[in-house]
Amino acid sequence: MRRARRTLAATVTLAVASMTLTGCFEESSPHDAVRDFLVGWQSEDYDLAAQRTDGDVAKVREALADAKVELDAASFRFKITSVSVTGDQSKAGFHAEVDLGENNPLWEYDGVLPLHLVDGSWKVRWSPSVLHPQLKEGQRFAVDTNPTPRQPVVDRAGDALQSNQVLYVAGVYPAKVGDQAEAAVAKLAEVTGYAQDRLLSRVRSSPPDKFVPLVTFGRSRYQSMQAKLGAIAGIETQPQEQPVNPDAPRQIVGTVSALTPETEQELGGPQKAGDSLGKSGLQQAYQDYLTGSTETRVITLDLKTGKEVANLKEWPGRQNVSVKTTIDRGIQAAAEQAVSETETSALVAVQRDTGEILAVSTKGDLHQERDALAGKFPAGTAFSIVAADALLKAGMSPKQRLACPQERTVGGAKFVHLGQSTGITTSASFQENFARGCVTALASLARRVNADDLTKSAKAFGVGQPWRLPLKSFSGALPALSSDAEKAKAIAGQNVEVSPLSMALVAAAVASGTWHAPVLVTEPKSPDPSAEATPAAQPAPVPVDPKVRSLLTTMMRAGAAGTPAQGGKGKVYGVTATAGDQQTWFVGWQGDVAIAVLAKSYNAGAVAGSFFAGLGSRP
Incomplete structure (x- = not known):
């Protein structure tokens, strides 16, 4: 095209x-x-x-x-x-x-x-x-290309996040195939579906003694085509190792395939038929960096010897480079182990002081990019962390006594506490109800804070902020809070949507004292090679009020103490929350690693505990 x-x-x-x-x-x-x-x-x-x-x-x-x-x-x-x-x-x-x-x-x-x-x-x-x-008698033009191998996606230590996989490249040596080039290419086009004229042009424009790659196959397709390829005189197949088999987090790293006749026509870009093509994840987002562009020379050749006579023009091509991520292989392994014990869950871990994404892992029908980074899930009482920021700023004391009835109506909206009934009346404090995630107690606080303050706290913790990642992501959404009922629903997280990534950043903000936008790739700065070599504009860091942070830290320590989230070495801080439909959250941190866990039909706190225990045993 x-x-x-x-x-x-x-x-x-x-x-x-x-x-x-x-x-x-x-x-x-x-x-x-x-x-x-x-x-x-x-x-x-x-x-x-x-x-x-x-x-x-x-x-x-x-x-x-x-x-x-x-x-x-x-x-x-x-x-x-x-x-x-x-x-x-x-x-x-x-x-x-x-x-x-x-x-x-x-x-x-x-x-x-x-x-x-x-x-x-x-x-x-x-x-x-x-x-x-410069063209003389007995000479002809030729185009000599030198494609560079695909570069890997790497973790924060520079180690590849994929292993080599053998691909099979079918092509010809023009000097060997000679006058049979047209017949060989015609048969290759017939069995592969590639355009015959494009394949033939590539052969005829290449130096005669250089292998001309025409079509690349993965293992399974090559095995199915091997007999047909072997029957074509002049076509040779060479195995070639490329870093295309993704390691964890597989869906973040992404997959690679050979270019098909359909995608070659559809893309019309720098790729040639048979080249490797990122199909998903970072492999797709950074395709042009990982593949670079081909070194190309226009030369003249001696017709008798096939040797190069003159170099008329050359283009070095854009250098391809590795894509360096913030993924920590040890932390990723702990995340993989933690979610493996569940049927359906997602875990995102971030560096608390920077917002760098250290691990992303999912199990069941949840996808690492689509759900862990970009999913839109009800926040439930996990959002009480953000609401508590506004309430504490409004003068609410963690020691304030609150009732936790089974049911409560606020502004016409009905709330039901689905947790274990403990007969809580006025004996529990705000901190205790926060730690237990009592929906009815939290909803009752709607009149203690105004809508603007709730909205400001949500924004300060990144909810709805326009951050940028090279993959799809969701920072959260809070509706307009036009009534006490809407404020009560927000405090209980019933009208707030978040992703596991956005909630991990909330935990990191309390842990470090500053909210940071997420970071997944540190080099190159932009997925677009034509863009300026400066990072895309990100929301500025937002400090958490020191006094509020101190109170929130104490409240979140109470939320994690004595729960399955307490694992490994060191204190765990966080809250375990419900969000309906048998969905639970754990949002918190241990040391310098902040996490959010979303689990279905499973205790998210238990997943967090397993993860923190895994961190304690990593090298």
């Missing part, structure tokens, strides 16, 4: 060029010959071009057609730069732009057309140097 668009663009340019070339000259002159030759070459009307030379028409026509094939060119464009006449001799200068296709830069060069009078008509004096000043 990309090549088709380029050809169309060239045709449009040709119409303009024709007018440019013809507009100034109305009588027979060298200009007519120059014009017709260049217009014929550009429009692939090789008979028109050849008839304006003094060479054999058939040979000139063949040379012009061969030049397009040898360069695998999408189009040629020309502009006359000068014409001079001395008696029966003339010389015309021209500027050429050759689109080499495959997203390569334009090859631009200046050429010269010598002309002389033959029987009263101006003719281009034919020789290979008409095509390019």
Whole structure:
């Protein structure tokens, strides 16, 4: 599709060029010959071009057609730069732009057309140097490419987050396949579905003694195609190791596949048929960095020996680089082990002082990117951490006595405490009800805080903030709080949506004293190689009021003490919360690692305890 668009663009340019070339000259002159030759070459009307030379028409026509094939060119464009006449001799200068296709830069060069009078008509004096000043008899063009292997996605220590996998590359050595190239490529196209003309152009434009990769297969597809490939004379298959088999967190790292005929046509980018293509996760988001761009050279070759004669132009290509993440392999292993004990759960761990994502793990039908980073789940009483910030700022004391009845109505909204009934009336404090996640007690506080203060606290803890990650993510959403009922629902987390990532950052804010936007990739700074080499704008860090933080820390210590979340070495801080539909949360931290766990039909605190125990045993 990309090549088709380029050809169309060239045709449009040709119409303009024709007018440019013809507009100034109305009588027979060298200009007519120059014009017709260049217009014929550009429009692939090789008979028109050849008839304006003094060479054999058939040979000139063949040379012009061969030049397009040898360069695998999408189009040629020309502009006359000068014409001079001395008696029966003339010389015309021209500027050429050759689109080499495959997203390569334009090859631009200046050429010269010598002309002389033959029987009263101006003719281009034919020789290979008409095509390019350095092309001589017995030589041809070729395009030499040198693709670099795919680079890995790595963890914070620089170790690859994927292992090598053997891919199988089918291709040819042009010198070996010789005149059978067209037949070999036709059969390869038939069994693989790739466009025959594109494969053949690649063969014909390549140096004869260099292996030309045409199609890449994964193990299973290669095994199914092996017999058919082996039956094609001239086609060779070479195994090639590439870092494409993802390690944990697999869905964050992402998968890679060979480019298919369909995706090659659809993308129209720098990839060629058979190249590796990121299909998901960071492999997809950073495809252009991981693959870079191919080093390309336009050269001339000796027709007899196939050896390189001259290097006409080269483009080094953009250097491909590894993508460095903030993932900690040891912490990721602890997360994987913790969720393995459940049927359905998600765990996100972040560095409390930076917001760097250390681990992402899911089990069951939950997806690491779609759910752990970007999921939209009811916050439940886990949101009481944020609500407590607003309540404490409003003068609420952690020692304030609150009743925790089984049911309560606030502003017309009914709340039901689904936890174990302990007969709590006025004997429990705000801190104790916070620790137990008593919905009815928390909802009763709606009149103790105004809507603006709740909204400000939510924003300060990152809820709804426009942060940016290279993968999909969700920072949370809080509705307009227009009534006591809406405020009560917010304090109880019933009208608030969050992701496990957003809640892990809430825990990190209390733990460190400052909310930070999340970070997953430290290098490169942007998934787009054309973007400026500066980090995308992120929300600024937001400090937590020191007095409030001190109170919240004590309350969250009470929320974790004596629960299954207490695991490993060191104190655990956090809350275990319910969010309906047999869904539970644990949001808290131990040491410098803050986490959020979302579990279905399982105690999220127990998952947290297993995780913290795993942290204590890691190297």
